[in-house]
Amino acid sequence: MKFDACEICGGDVRERRVTVDLRRGQRFYVFYRVPIGVCRKCGERYYPGPFLERLGELAEHGLNGAARLSVPSFELAKVE
Numbered sequence: 592m593k594f595d596a597c598e599i600c601g602g603d604v605r606e607r608r609v610t611v612d613l614r615r616g617q618r619f620y621v622f623y624r625v626p627i628g629v630c631r632k633c634g635e636r637y638y639p640g641p642f643l644e645r646l647g648e649l650a651e652h653g654l655n656g657a658a659r660l661s662v663p664s665f666e667l668a669k670v671e
């Protein structure tokens with residue numbers, strides 16, 4: 592995949608496989624090894640085309656058999 596220079600700092604944007612967290616209401620999804628553009632200088636992320644929509648669709652319909660993670664959650668008022 593080819594990316595334009597970073598809009599923030601003008602740095603070189605290269606494809607990298609990263610972990611993407613996606614939240615839909617009360618549900619939280621984690622996608623591993625997603626190929627996106629990442630600025631080598633400032634770390635800004637660039638999601639090609641309708642990428643987030645596609646991940647959203649997967650979260651809604653395509654995750655039969657997905658691994659389940661256990662995530663700690665806190666309500667601040669109850670944390671001492």
Ligand SMILES: [Zn+2]
Pocket residue numbers: 597598599600601602630631632633634635
């Ligand atoms: Zn940058």
